[in-house]
Amino acid sequence: MAERRQPLIPAWLWPGVVAATLILLVAFLALGSLLRHAPTLSPGAVWQDSYLWHVIRFTFWQALLSALCSVLPAIFLARSLYRRRFPGREWLLRLCAMTLVLPVLVAVFGILGVYGREGWVSQICAALGLHYQFSPYGLQGILLAHVFFNLPLATRLLLQSLENIAIEQRQLAAQLGMNGRQLFRFVEWPALRRQILPAGALIFMLCFASFATVLSLGGGPKATTIELAIYQALSYDYDLGRAALLALIQLVCCLGLVLLSQKLGQALPVGHTHAQRWRDPADSLLRKIFDAVLIALALLLILPPLAAVVVSGINPSLLDVLHQTALWQALWMSVRLALGSGLLCLLLSMMLLWSSRELRLRQRQNWGQGLELSGMLILAMPGIVLATGFFLLLSDTLGLPQSPWMLVILTNALMAIPYALKVLENPMRDVADRYSLLCLSLDMRGWHRLRWIELSALKRPMTQALAFACVLSLGDFGVIALFGNENFRTLPFYLYQQMGSYRSQQGAVTAMLLLFLCFLLFTLIERLPGRHADTE
Amino acid sequence: MLTLNKVTYLYEHLPMRFDLRIAAGERVAILGPSGAGKSTLLSLIAGFLSPGMGQIVINQQDHTHTPPAKRPVSMLFQENNLFSHLTVRQNMGLGLHPGLKLTKEQKQRLEQIAEQVGLAEYLDRLPSQLSGGQRQRVALARCLLRSQPALLLDEPFSALDPALRNEMLSLLDNVCRQQQLTLLMVSHNLDDAARIAERTLLIVDGRVYYDGTTQALLDGTAPEAAILGINRK
Numbered sequence: 001m002a003e004r005r006q007p008l009i010p011a012w013l014w015p016g017v018v019a020a021t022l023i024l025l026v027a028f029l030a031l032g033s034l035l036r037h038a039p040t041l042s043p044g045a046v047w048q049d050s051y052l053w054h055v056i057r058f059t060f061w062q063a064l065l066s067a068l069c070s071v072l073p074a075i076f077l078a079r080s081l082y083r084r085r086f087p088g089r090e091w092l093l094r095l096c097a098m099t100l101v102l103p104v105l106v107a108v109f110g111i112l113g114v115y116g117r118e119g120w121v122s123q124i125c126a127a128l129g130l131h132y133q134f135s136p137y138g139l140q141g142i143l144l145a146h147v148f149f150n151l152p153l154a155t156r157l158l159l160q161s162l163e164n165i166a167i168e169q170r171q172l173a174a175q176l177g178m179n180g181r182q183l184f185r186f187v188e189w190p191a192l193r194r195q196i197l198p199a200g201a202l203i204f205m206l207c208f209a210s211f212a213t214v215l216s217l218g219g220g221p222k223a224t225t226i227e228l229a230i231y232q233a234l235s236y237d238y239d240l241g242r243a244a245l246l247a248l249i250q251l252v253c254c255l256g257l258v259l260l261s262q263k264l265g266q267a268l269p270v271g272h273t274h275a276q277r278w279r280d281p282a283d284s285l286l287r288k289i290f291d292a293v294l295i296a297l298a299l300l301l302i303l304p305p306l307a308a309v310v311v312s313g314i315n316p317s318l319l320d321v322l323h324q325t326a327l328w329q330a331l332w333m334s335v336r337l338a339l340g341s342g343l344l345c346l347l348l349s350m351m352l353l354w355s356s357r358e359l360r361l362r363q364r365q366n367w368g369q370g371l372e373l374s375g376m377l378i379l380a381m382p383g384i385v386l387a388t389g390f391f392l393l394l395s396d397t398l399g400l401p402q403s404p405w406m407l408v409i410l411t412n413a414l415m416a417i418p419y420a421l422k423v424l425e426n427p428m429r430d431v432a433d434r435y436s437l438l439c440l441s442l443d444m445r446g447w448h449r450l451r452w453i454e455l456s457a458l459k460r461p462m463t464q465a466l467a468f469a470c471v472l473s474l475g476d477f478g479v480i481a482l483f484g485n486e487n488f489r490t491l492p493f494y495l496y497q498q499m500g501s502y503r504s505q506q507g508a509v510t511a512m513l514l515l516f517l518c519f520l521l522f523t524l525i526e527r528l529p530g531r532h533a534d535t536e
Numbered sequence: 537m538l539t540l541n542k543v544t545y546l547y548e549h550l551p552m553r554f555d556l557r558i559a560a561g562e563r564v565a566i567l568g569p570s571g572a573g574k575s576t577l578l579s580l581i582a583g584f585l586s587p588g589m590g591q592i593v594i595n596q597q598d599h600t601h602t603p604p605a606k607r608p609v610s611m612l613f614q615e616n617n618l619f620s621h622l623t624v625r626q627n628m629g630l631g632l633h634p635g636l637k638l639t640k641e642q643k644q645r646l647e648q649i650a651e652q653v654g655l656a657e658y659l660d661r662l663p664s665q666l667s668g669g670q671r672q673r674v675a676l677a678r679c680l681l682r683s684q685p686a687l688l689l690d691e692p693f694s695a696l697d698p699a700l701r702n703e704m705l706s707l708l709d710n711v712c713r714q715q716q717l718t719l720l721m722v723s724h725n726l727d728d729a730a731r732i733a734e735r736t737l738l739i740v741d742g743r744v745y746y747d748g749t750t751q752a753l754l755d756g757t758a759p760e761a762a763i764l765g766i767n768r769k
Contacts (some may be wrong), residue, residue, distance in 0.1 A: 073722075166616035172586045177605030178634040186630070266567040281583055282601050 009158050009448060016355020019348045020374040023414060027381050030389020031251070037244040037392050051221070055523070056249065059208060059225040062139060063447055066146035066207040070202045072152035075192060077252050079184075080291035081155065081462060082162045083280070090372060093159075095302060096152035098522060101468055103153075103475025104149075104212035106518075107491050107509040109499070110305030111145055113135055120308060126172040148301060151204045157299070158369030161195040162188060170278045180287070201261035211384055212492075214475040216499070226250045227384050231509075240392060247385045254380035260528050290318065306515065313512025320507040329493040331513065336475055337405060337490060338521065341412035348413065349375065349465065350419040350454075353428045360429070361436060375417045383478035402481050408490075412473035419472065420465040427461040428454070459528075467525035471518050491517070537562070537718050538581065540667060543590030547576050552742030553581070554590075560685070563712060563719040565729030565750060567764065568739035574722040577739065578688045581720070582611045587653050590648035595685065605634075607642050609686040610679035614694055618663040624650075625659040628635040631678035646681060652706065653677045669700040670678060673707070680711060687712070693728065705731050738763065 081089070099107070114120045115136040125132040136144060165187060173183050213229045218224060226230075226246055233243040278341055352375050359368035378386075392406055431453060440447055453460075477492040482495040491514045499505035537560035542724050545552045552573045576655055579585040581592065592600045599607050602701060616647055618627045621645045628650065632642045650656045653673050662669055667734075670763035679687055689708075693701045712719050723729050729736055731749045738746035738753070738760055746753070746760035761767070 108538075166614040168616035169619060171579075171582070171604070171611070171613075172617065173634075174584065174604040175611055176609075176630050177581060178630075178632045182634045185635075186622070190619070278584075281586060472564060 012358040013355050015351035016353075016371050018358075019351035020371055021356075023348070023378065023417070025372050026386070026410065026414060027377060029393060030381070030386050032355045033249050033389050033393040033396065034244040034385070037240045039104040052246075052249075054221075054350055055224050055226055055229050056253075057359060058223065058255075062142055062146075062214075062223075062225065063204045063210075065139075065460035066143055067200045067204040068149045069143060070150040070203050071196060073150055074199075075196070076191075077151070077155045078162055079188065080294045083283075083287070084291050084295065086295075090130075091505055092299070092302075093156065096156045098471075099149050099152045099302065100519070101475065102149070102520060103473040103477070103492055103514050104210075105216065105495050105499070105517050106309055106475065106479050106511045107148060107305060107314075108145060108213060108216045109495070109507065110307075110309040111141075111148060113143065113308030114304045115141075117339075122306065137217055138223050138262055139218075140222075142223060144211075145213045146203075148305065149213075150206065152302060153201050154203060157195055157199040158192055161191045165191050165442070167196045167278045170175075170280075174280065183351050198261060200408055200501075201257065205254065205257050205261065208257065209250070209384075211481075214405055215481075216496075220305045221236065226253070230388060234388060234391065234482065243388055245394070247388050251385055253382060255377075258376055260382045279515050300391060309508075309511050309515050310507040313515075315505050317505045317506055317510050321506050325492065325527075326489075327491075327510065327513070330396055330489050330491045331517070333405075333488070334490040334514075334517070335521075337408055337412065338470045338474035340405075340409040341416065341473040342466050342525075344409060344413035345420050345469035345473075346462065346466045347415040349417055349424055350428075350462075352417075353421065354450075354454075357428055357432050361432060375421050379418045380416045381414075383411060383476070384417050384482070386414065387479045391489070404488065405502045408479050408483060409473075410480045413469065414479075415476070416469035419468050423461055423468060424458070424466040427458050431457050463525055465530050467522050470525060471522050474518060474521060475514065537595060538720075540581075541591040541593070541595040543580060543587045545576060545580060545585060545587050545590060546685075547573060552576055552753075554744060555746055556737065556747065558691055558718060558720070560718055561716050563733040563734065564721070565581065565736045566639050566720060566739060567724070567726065567729060567736055567753075569725070569763070570744070572739045573742040574739050575690055576742075578611065578647070578690050578720065578722060579685075582609055583607050593672050604653070608684045609688055610684045610691045611688040612672070612675050612679055612690065613650070614691040615721050618671055619680075623660050623662055627663070627674055628659075628678045628681055631681035639714075639742070649677050653711075658692060667700075669696050669704060672696070672704060676704075676708070680715065683715070685716075685752035686718040689719070691722050691724065694724065695729060697746050698750045701728065708732060726750075 001042060002372055081093075112119060115134060118137070120138075121134070122132040135141065153353070169187055170183075173187050178186065190249075208225075209227055210225065213230065214223065214225045214228045215231065226249060229245050230246045231251065233239045233246060273367070290383065340358055352371055356368040356371040359365075359371065390411070392405075394407075439445070442453065474490075475492055476490075477496060480490050480493045481496070489497070491510060494509045495507055495514060498504070537734055538556075538558040540554045540556050540571075543554045550573070552575055561709055565612060566577065568574050576585065580587055581594070583599070583602060583606075586601065591598060591601070595608050600622050618624075622630075625646065626636060628646055629636050631643075632638055632646065638646070646737060647656065647659070650659055655670065655677060658670060658674075663674070666674070675692075696704065705728060708719075711717065712732075717734065721729070721732060733750055736746070736748065736750040736753055737744055740763060745763065746758060748758060751760040753766065755762065756766045
């Protein structure tokens with residue numbers, strides 16, 4: 001019998017090992033350079049720094065409130081969206097997927113345009129003779145922005161779990177004569193419950209590490225998050241030690257949150273259902289009105305800020321701005337960075353999943369999960385922490401480069417990995433479940449298998465992940481806040497400069513362009529695979 | 537017992553039209569190629585779908601537009617009959633009260649039925665801890681608890697192996713006899729149909745293509761049996 005050579009590391013494991021090593025190396029390098037700069041940690045002093053405690057408390061508090069305000073209404077909104085079909089529903093759901101990756105600064109610009117002192121609401125109030133008091137700054141402003149970003153996300157996640165309930169169970173409920181409350185309790189709640197905690201934890205984490213929102217709507221000693229305090233320590237005080245300490249605190253908190261949310265359990269496998277869409281025969285007018293009002297309110301939350309960006313973008317300085325070379329440079333730079341980090345992110349995610357899936361197929365569940373966890377680890381490493389690490393590392397060794405595009409691409413790609421993993425995880429596993437035995441028997445391995453199975457069957461989720469990663473990095477204003485300068489700026493950085501120097505008319509144009517660019521990129525990339533490559 | 541008068545329904549551009557009469561206590565098998573409209577027919581009777589035109593009469597009452605819970609029928613699906621997060625007892629209890637508020641008598645009745653279908657020792661288990669056959673037993677037990685005069689089965693035993701299927705069919709046979717149920721069973725297995733039902737409706741392209749004895753299909757004396765791949769012997 002021919003002897004079969006067994007290499008130390010089997011071929012299928014290489015991609016994952018390489019990707020995980022790269023991610024971990026980057027994370028630990030950044031962390032290491034932070035640690036070297038951290039002041040000799042004297043727990044006593046940290047313990048007694050009341051301002052620090054205030055910042056930590058505020059960070060937790062605003063994240064908790066944001067998560068609650070996003071998830072609770074989303075439960076009802078998701079039910080309404082499940083029950084109703086109306087023209088534009090698909091479009092609304094796509095928009096819901098987009099708010100998550102919408103450039104924060106653009107959204108903030110829109111929110112200020114609607115709720116600000118001279119915004120639409122205040123103009124309407126003035127016309128009606130009412131006194132307008134709401135200020136979009138401080139805690140309430142941060143909450144408003146966070147709900148704007150995350151309520152649609154929560155709604156989508158919950159809607160998904162409602163759609164996963166087998167239609168037969170709804171038919172059964174109708175036959176057994178359950179009323180709305182009983183239906184919720186026995187059928188919908190058990191499915192929602194599995195999603196509510198993970199979704200809440202995710203949103204909590206996103207808000208916990210929220211940077212650009214707090215930078216533009218909060219700030220001030222009263223409304224400062226840890227993330228923002230790091231930035232202030234670096235940019236204004238140039239207090240590396242303090243920044244390192246804060247980054248460590250942030251890291252520990254986020255790591256705890258990531259581990260916690262991993263424990264919160266995964267979605268149950270979808271039961272195979274035989275029926276099509278369910279329409280409740282005992283629908284009532286009251287419920288129709290309730291749903292309509294709820295959906296209208298959601299639209300009222302999402303649309304006006306976006307509309308405000310477009311409306312204020314069309315102003316007399318439009319042509320002026322379009323003639324600025326700085327704008328086009330920033331735009332070109334943004335697109336390059338976005339595509340670069342999108343592709344890198346997709347590559348790394350696929351490598352991780354490729355190997356973790358094989359591990360799972362070989363009954364090494366824990367190793368597989370560990371591999372994927374290395375990708376999720378980045379969620380615990382907020383961009384500002386990574387960027388700070390690199391910032392310190394470079395200023396210690398080579399000095400800060402003038403055009404650190406590679407660094408930005410790498411950081412942005414790493415930060416998008418958790419999202420890409422979420423999009424690709426299940427499709428990758430389904431394909432394995434379906435075809436792995438067939439592939440074995442046909443001896444399709446490695447490149448051939450990737451080419452003919454994954455790349456063709458997973459076109460859609462792959463482009464979706466790519467679109468997410470690209471747009472996320474296009475709108476990112478975290479890393480660039482540290483590394484940007486006059487010669488190296490992206491559109492969000494340019495916008496921030498314009499907003500900072502009170503060139504708001506020009507800023508409005510930039511915001512509108514950035515918004516359009518996001519939509520364009522998102523739609524273009526999603527269209528790439530064509531209509532027939534659907535695997536869902 | 538059950539009458540469908542020119543009931544029409546548009547299913548993905550295929551217009552379906554059903555016209556049939558079923559007597560009380562009768563047992564009818566529904567056969568036909570997939571996509572022909574067998575499940576749609578049951579959904580129309582159960583009230584999950586509303587017909588475009590026509591009239592559905594069950595027990596001498598017009599039920600064309602009544603909600604599913606008000607119709608004197610119980611339905612059993614191929615899968616997903618049980619709520620996976622509720623115990624067997626709770627799943628059965630939902631047939632007595634949709635909010636699980638049961639009286640003492642109802643609780644007794646539940647245990648009695650559980651005994652009858654051989655589930656007494658499984659009452660506190662979750663569906664995931666049962667076999668496929670046991671799960672269908674639970675669903676059947678719930679249908680019995682609801683004590684509606686008509687039972688609609690949508691390929692209820694297709695996922696079971698032959699031995700289990702036989703067992704379930706004889707259980708069903710017993711139950712129907714005892715409770716004088718009217719039975720409609722969608723199946724893709726002519727032998728199953730023959731075991732339980734004397735009469736068969738053959739549905740093709742949204743119409744009743746054949747309505748007669750199951751035996752005639754089985755031995756091929758009815759020319760319509762050709763659509764099932766059976767030729768006259």
